[in-house]
Amino acid sequence: MKIVYDKIGQSEKPFELTLNGVTLEGTLAKSGYHRVKLEGNLEGQVELCCDRCGDMYHYDMKYPLKLTLSDEVIETKDDLDIIEFLNGVVDLEFIVQSEIASVQNEYHYCKKCENNEEEFEKEF
Numbered sequence: 001m002k003i004v005y006d007k008i009g010q011s012e013k014p015f016e017l018t019l020n021g022v023t024l025e026g027t028l029a030k031s032g033y034h035r036v037k038l039e040g041n042l043e044g045q046v047e048l049c050c051d052r053c054g055d056m057y058h059y060d061m062k063y064p065l066k067l068t069l070s071d072e073v074i075e076t077k078d079d080l081d082i083i084e085f086l087n088g089v090v091d092l093e094f095i096v097q098s099e100i101a102s103v104q105n106e107y108h109y110c111k112k113c114e115n116n117e118e119e120f121e122k123e124f
């Protein structure tokens, strides 16, 4: 789902899209000359591969998402929650895709291994 930057107004515009089993539901509203505020919730299941035993398992993704979108180059990179859309088009699929990728790129254990680790720690 792509939304032209200039069509986003001051009043919150609701949207919803699902990509690879993950739904992002929220609103977009202009918050400054080159800024759009995205507030929403991500919910869905992603398939992960355990970093310890290699098993595939499902991970329930559910958390609120607050981002600032900009159509100009951000000079200060202090705020990691700013995403640049320099061609003037907000690509919501890209946002969902990068959220899924960041979960997949984290180091993660399946439930079985998580429990094993707890037992392991108790021995010391």
Ligand SMILES: [Zn+2]
Binding pocket: 050, 051, 052, 053, 054, 055, 109, 110, 111, 112, 113, 114
């Ligand atoms: Zn595992």
